[in-house]
Amino acid sequence: MADLYSYLHEIDQTVDQVLTRLPIHEDPWEVRFQRLLQEKKATLQNVLKELKKEEPEKDAVIKWLKIIYRDDETAKLNFHSWKRIALQDHTVDEDKLDKIEELLGHTKEELNEMAQHTGFLTEDDMRFIAPPLYLKH
Amino acid sequence: MAWGPTKQNIHVEQGEEVDHWVHSTCNLCSIGCGTDIAVKDDHIIGIRGNKDHSINLGRLDPKAKDQWIPNNSEDRLLTPLIRDDHGKLQPASWEEAMSLITRKAKESIEKLGQNSISIYSTGQGFLEDYYTIAKIGRAGIGTHLLDANTRLCTATTEWCLLQSFGSDGVPAAFEDLDEAETVMLFGHNPAETGTVLFDRIMERKKKTGKPYLIVVDPRETLSAKEADLHLKIHPGTNVALLNGLLNYVVERDWLDHDYINAHTIQFAEMKESLKGWDIERTSDVTDIPVDELTRAAEQLGQTGSLVSTTLQGVYQSNDATATCVAINNLHLMRGLIGKPGSGPLHLAGQPSSSGNRTVGGVGTYPGNRNPENPEHLKDIAELWNVDEKKLPTGPEKGIIKQLELMESGEIGFFWNIHTNPLVSLPHRERVREAMKKPFVVVQDPFLTATTEVADVVLPPAMWGEKTGTMENGDRTINVLRKAIEPPEGVKSDFDILLEFARRMDFRDKDGNPLIDYSEPEEAFEEWKKVSAGRPSDMTSMTYDRLEQENGIHWPAPKDKPEGTVRLYSEGHFPTEHDVAQSFGKDIDTGRPNTSEEFAELNPNGEAIFHPTHYFGTPEKPKKDYPMWLNTGRIIWHWHTRTKTARSPYLDDKAPEAYVEIHKTDADKLAIKEDEVVRITSPRGTIDVPARIGDVVRQGEVFVPFHYGDWEGEQAANELTHESVDPLSHQPVLKHAACRVEKI
Numbered sequence: 001m002a003d004l005y006s007y008l009h010e011i012d013q014t015v016d017q018v019l020t021r022l023p024i025h026e027d028p029w030e031v032r033f034q035r036l037l038q039e040k041k042a043t044l045q046n047v048l049k050e051l052k053k054e055e056p057e058k059d060a061v062i063k064w065l066k067i068i069y070r071d072d073e074t075a076k077l078n079f080h081s082w083k084r085i086a087l088q089d090h091t092v093d094e095d096k097l098d099k100i101e102e103l104l105g106h107t108k109e110e111l112n113e114m115a116q117h118t119g120f121l122t123e124d125d126m127r128f129i130a131p132p133l134y135l136k137h
Numbered sequence: 138m139a140w141g142p143t144k145q146n147i148h149v150e151q152g153e154e155v156d157h158w159v160h161s162t163c164n165l166c167s168i169g170c171g172t173d174i175a176v177k178d179d180h181i182i183g184i185r186g187n188k189d190h191s192i193n194l195g196r197l198d199p200k201a202k203d204q205w206i207p208n209n210s211e212d213r214l215l216t217p218l219i220r221d222d223h224g225k226l227q228p229a230s231w232e233e234a235m236s237l238i239t240r241k242a243k244e245s246i247e248k249l250g251q252n253s254i255s256i257y258s259t260g261q262g263f264l265e266d267y268y269t270i271a272k273i274g275r276a277g278i279g280t281h282l283l284d285a286n287t288r289l290c291t292a293t294t295e296w297c298l299l300q301s302f303g304s305d306g307v308p309a310a311f312e313d314l315d316e317a318e319t320v321m322l323f324g325h326n327p328a329e330t331g332t333v334l335f336d337r338i339m340e341r342k343k344k345t346g347k348p349y350l351i352v353v354d355p356r357e358t359l360s361a362k363e364a365d366l367h368l369k370i371h372p373g374t375n376v377a378l379l380n381g382l383l384n385y386v387v388e389r390d391w392l393d394h395d396y397i398n399a400h401t402i403q404f405a406e407m408k409e410s411l412k413g414w415d416i417e418r419t420s421d422v423t424d425i426p427v428d429e430l431t432r433a434a435e436q437l438g439q440t441g442s443l444v445s446t447t448l449q450g451v452y453q454s455n456d457a458t459a460t461c462v463a464i465n466n467l468h469l470m471r472g473l474i475g476k477p478g479s480g481p482l483h484l485a486g487q488p489s490s491s492g493n494r495t496v497g498g499v500g501t502y503p504g505n506r507n508p509e510n511p512e513h514l515k516d517i518a519e520l521w522n523v524d525e526k527k528l529p530t531g532p533e534k535g536i537i538k539q540l541e542l543m544e545s546g547e548i549g550f551f552w553n554i555h556t557n558p559l560v561s562l563p564h565r566e567r568v569r570e571a572m573k574k575p576f577v578v579v580q581d582p583f584l585t586a587t588t589e590v591a592d593v594v595l596p597p598a599m600w601g602e603k604t605g606t607m608e609n610g611d612r613t614i615n616v617l618r619k620a621i622e623p624p625e626g627v628k629s630d631f632d633i634l635l636e637f638a639r640r641m642d643f644r645d646k647d648g649n650p651l652i653d654y655s656e657p658e659e660a661f662e663e664w665k666k667v668s669a670g671r672p673s674d675m676t677s678m679t680y681d682r683l684e685q686e687n688g689i690h691w692p693a694p695k696d697k698p699e700g701t702v703r704l705y706s707e708g709h710f711p712t713e714h715d716v717a718q719s720f721g722k723d724i725d726t727g728r729p730n731t732s733e734e735f736a737e738l739n740p741n742g743e744a745i746f747h748p749t750h751y752f753g754t755p756e757k758p759k760k761d762y763p764m765w766l767n768t769g770r771i772i773w774h775w776h777t778r779t780k781t782a783r784s785p786y787l788d789d790k791a792p793e794a795y796v797e798i799h800k801t802d803a804d805k806l807a808i809k810e811d812e813v814v815r816i817t818s819p820r821g822t823i824d825v826p827a828r829i830g831d832v833v834r835q836g837e838v839f840v841p842f843h844y845g846d847w848e849g850e851q852a853a854n855e856l857t858h859e860s861v862d863p864l865s866h867q868p869v870l871k872h873a874a875c876r877v878e879k880i
Contacts, residue, residue: 028455030750030865032726041726066731074728074863077538081860085755088819088858124526128732130512132281132530133254 004061004121005051007114011068012044012106020101025091029082033075040071061122065129072111076104094104108134140315140341145195148177148202148350148600149183155772160684160750161618162607163193163201164261164600165775167485168331169609170197171687174205174601181205181601181620186274192311193836198332200775203784204600208689210783213582214596215626226584226594230629233638234593238552239640241576241592244547246278255282255539255548255575258498259555260290260490262424263605265660266630267489267498268667269652270554273634274500276521277643277651281529282548284614285499286356286556289497290486290534292865293452295494297461297483301469302744303673303712305494306878307446308704309480310611310690312336316478319440320348323464324375324450325484328359329772331610339363349440351433353378354450355767355838356797357832366432369834371424372872373754374764376456378430379463381419384411384468385434400708401469402738403746410748437467440479449486449769455754455870459724460866463749470746475705485610490725493610495673495691497665500533503664504671505711505718508532509732512715520667522645532719532729536562537859537867541569551575551790554630555597559586560777560845563857563868564820580633583779586846592662597630598623605631605657606683612701614675616683631657634693669694672711672718712740716765725750729865754872755860756837761876762818764802765837768853769871774843781843794825794844794851798877801830802836806879816840818875821855838877842870 015036022034047064050056079100084093115130126135150153156231158173171190175183181355184205188195207213217234218226245253256274273281314320314337327335341347342363352364353375361367370378385391386409397404416434420427437443446463451457465481473479485491497503506513508530518525534542536558542548553571562568572590579591590593595805602623606616626638635652643651657682668675673691677698683689689700709718720735723730724747730738738745758764773791774781781787796816798808807816810825816838825840831837833839845852860869 012186029860030754031752036726037748039726063731063733066733067728070729070731074726077861077866078726078863081755082539084858085860089756089759127526128509128530133534136250 001056001057001120003117003119004114005048007047007110008044008051011107011110012041012048014103015041016046018103021096021100024096025086027082027085029078029085033082034079036071036078040068040075043067043071058120062125062129062136069111069130069134072107073133076108079104139191139194141194141339143188143194145186145188146197146202147183147185149270153177153182153604155182159601159618161601161617161620161697162615163197163204164488165200165204166198166331167490167610168192168315168334168490169488169607169613169688170333171615171616172197172201173525176620177553179621181208181444187687192688193333194334195721198780199772202778203787205362207780207783208216208521208599208601209581210583212584213624213716214584214594215624217596217720218594224871226588226591234595235636235640237595238578238637242550242641245576249547249549251279252281253547253549254278254280255284255550256552256554257536257539257556258285258287258484258493260287260487260493261555262465262489262630263603263607264489264492264659264664265605266634267493268496268660268664269631269634270374271497271503272521272652273638273643275497275737276523277638279527280529280531282532282534282539284489284536284539285493285501286561287490287493287499288562288867289453289870291452291490292483292535293457293461293862294483294499296458296722296865297465298368300319300458300462300721300724300745301465302705303717304613304712305718306672306691307481307483307610308474309482310702311337312702313480313482314445315341316442317348317444318442318478319351319436321351321353321437321443322360322499322526323353323445324454325446325448325641326354326358326360326450328363329821330448330770330771335360339502349436351436355834355837358837366429366436368425368429370434372423372767372837373449373455375417375425375454375460376423376554376749376751377422378413378468379429379460380411380414380751382434383463383467383470385413385416385431386438386467387411389438389828390465390469390757394709394807396472397470401744403738404470406748407466407746407775412749423817428838429437434848438471442476443468443471443473444480444482445485446482448484448577452865453869453873455862455869456752457862459749462724462747464747467485468751468808469744475703475708480703482611488609489607491610491612492606495608501718504668505673507718507720507744508727509720510614510715517667521651522647523651524646535861537861537866540568540571540859543703544727545575546574548575552578553578553587554580557581557587557777557779559853561842563859563870565845565852565854566821567859573659580630582777585777589847592859595633596627597633598627603629603631606661612676613688614683614691615688616680618684622691631660647726647864709742710740710744712745713742722864724748724864741748755869756858756872756874758874760877763786766816766874766875767833767837767839767871768842768857768872769839771841771843774841776843777845778842778843794823794841794853796825796877797828797830797833797839799831799835800829802877803827806877808879813880815878815880816875817878818856818873820858823853824880825851838875
């Protein structure tokens with residue numbers, strides 16, 4: 001459980017770092033990307049609060065983790081679309097986009113690792129929490 | 138009753154006598170016309186329309202009349218090819234090719250995991266092939282990466298149906314076009330892309346004046362010319378248009394409140410999203426005059442029956458799924474669904490792209506099963522006798538996402554079946570570089586732009602040389618009988634897949650071969666068991682019945698062998714938590730909903746209204762690229778012309794790419810008719826002759842997408858970009874910024 005909290009806390013801080021950099025140049029992809037990050041942030045707050053309880057409710061944790069993983073996977077897709085257009089149109093500095101990409105990469109690594117650490121959550125739970133590309137095969 | 142007189146089109150090689158005719162179906166567009174194949178001395182020498190087939194009454198599209206010609210083409214591949222150490226493709230035996238493929242697939246799984254294997258198939262294959270791909274891919278390899286060129290074709294159809302109705306399966310059928318008071322063709326030009334269907338609409342219109350025909354298209358297409366009302370829409374504003382029309386209907390209370398109350402949820406949320414979309418604002422955004430918008434809204438709001446079709450003008454635009462969902466919203470709010478002459482008819486582009494989704498070769502699990510529902514996976518595991526824990530979960534990854542995985546080295550093995558992505562995908566230079574990374578197998582009867590990056594090329598049998606079934610654009614299953622044996626050295630897709638499964642030694646949990654059928658009909662019989670009790674139930678179909686009945690609409694369960702023309706006539710939708718094919722996605726961001734969120738929504742058999750927000754195009758014209766580029770289809774060619782360019786008649790009709798440009802723009806640039814001009818987008822440049830007129834609007838150009846190789850032929854997809862719809866992940870091929878220059 002401490003592991004889980006630690007991963008999520010780290011992800012929460014990383015999401016903050018990305019969110020402080022937005023909005024940069026509003027376009028449809030950036031709007032969607034930001035919305036997903038905001039949802040992820042709110043969900044992280046929920047799950048971190050739950051995990052601080054003496055006996056966290058497992059179903060609630062599972063529900064929120066599913067959202068966090070799906071937000072992450074979808075946000076990356078939206079980010080890459082935004083990045084391609086932004087670089088092409090020179091609307092956003094490449095450095096800024098690279099930094100965000102680096103932070104997203106870090107989040108993905110944390111989520112990958114978290115998916116391998118079962119305990120409070122079983123392998124069966126994780127199979128339906130984390131999308132396949134976050135699970136090792 | 139037949140929708141018109143029979144008119145049998147026949148095209149047989151001149152001077153030849155036909156030995157016999159073999160029952161089949163057209164293998165080009167999604168209409169699914171019944172055909173017979175002419176055979177002489179074990180050669181295909183022609184085709185005729187099946188006059189007893191209710192879909193076409195003997196008629197054939199101009200392309201269909203020549204579809205047998207490529208079978209006899211001298212440049213057909215008759216042996217596998219393997220790329221040698223010097224980068225050249227060299228003839229090889231099947232043994233050599235299949236051994237190499239098997240070894241490379243195993244190596245990829247060992248080094249990079251099961252999700253390093255991608256099978257990218259087609260919408261032109263048979264259900265039996267797709268079902269086998271589903272079984273090999275999901276239960277054999279265990280990969281999450283099954284996709285197809287249906288991603289460019291009908292992925293949006295699937296997602297809009299999942300969002301609104303809980304399951305795939307287009308609600309209306311072609312029969313509804315014969316009764317509809319109003320037909321709206323939204324981003325759909327059947328006069329060129331589905332001529333027999335357009336004949337069907339126009340046959341009645343010429344006799345009775347009905348239906349009232351609304352066409353939404355930025356171009357003055359052949360379909361638009363016949364419309365009562367052509368809404369010449371500004372690029373990328375489909376959702377804005379529908380929000381304006383729906384708002385007008387809601388404000389006047391032209392609603393079926395009983396239907397809304399009894400059969401739907403979330404009407405209030407949807408209604409909220411329409412606020413502010415008055416006709417004036419809609420006109421500003423869409424460039425459509427207020428009086429035309431008003432006429433459209435009054436017609437749609439008061440008509441007694443309505444069929445709305447959609448195709449690539451919607452699917453390959455921004456906000457694609459939201460647009461189709463808005464059309465579903467319109468039908469639901471007016472109660473115009475599940476009734477004769479009414480319903481959304483979101484079409485497909487290819488002859489069997491819907492079939493690939495139905496049997497699980499792409500998208501969700503076979504039989505509309507939800508990959509996020511553990512019970513559905515258990516169900517499939519039991520049917521296939523495999524360990525449920527080995528079946529991959531979750532929504533699939535589209536080809537554009539897969540390009541990223543190729544670029545990052547995460548895909549080690551890419552199997553490309555009957556499609557030509559190096560012409561059809563956007564930003565093809567990027568695609569080419571990405572596809573150089575994995576081991577690439579291309580299964581195609583001819584050398585194509587894509588075989589240039591293949592490590593192995595496998596020559597498959599073509600139409601008429603294999604047996605199987607296809608699903609057309611309105612859920613009709615047709616059977617295609619083998620007319621002749623494939624040429625020496627060529628194998629059917631089905632046999633290639635079975636051989637791969639055997640060599641990979643895929644087994645069920647009792648140690649028996651995972652695939653224990655050897656003939657297409659046996660595969661179909663197994664699929665029927667998998668379909669039982671599901672929305673696409675086909676248990677009462679047999680090959681013989683499909684031939685005798687000239688196609689049957691699914692579902693056709695045991696107690697309804699005649700099939701089902703239109704869905705949802707009882708007002709019940711497959712949205713129960715344990716039935717739904719998907720838990721849906723957030724309509725704005727595309728984030729997949731969780732099981733818990735769907736349970737909380739609790740549609741429980743009712744259709745789902747969704748808010749539809751207008752986001753606009755990711756790329757817009759700007760200083761250096763001041764014009765809109767649109768790409769699309771023409772009547773004479775099919776996809777990347779692998780087949781149609783081999784017909785001298787069709788090739789002669791349209792031998793090269795061109796650009797349509799408005800006469801005012803041509804005058805400004807001092808461009809003359811047929812003059813070769815340069816089109817440049819942020820991604821590439823092509824030089825093509827100009828066609829000047831008023832088919833396109835001022836400030837916009839159109840280039841057909843069919844053309845392109847690596848030897849100088851000009852491809853529209855040099856110019857397009859790879860943004861995708863957030864839900865369906867279908868690329869936005871219809872809107873890019875460009876400039877046109879005199880050379």
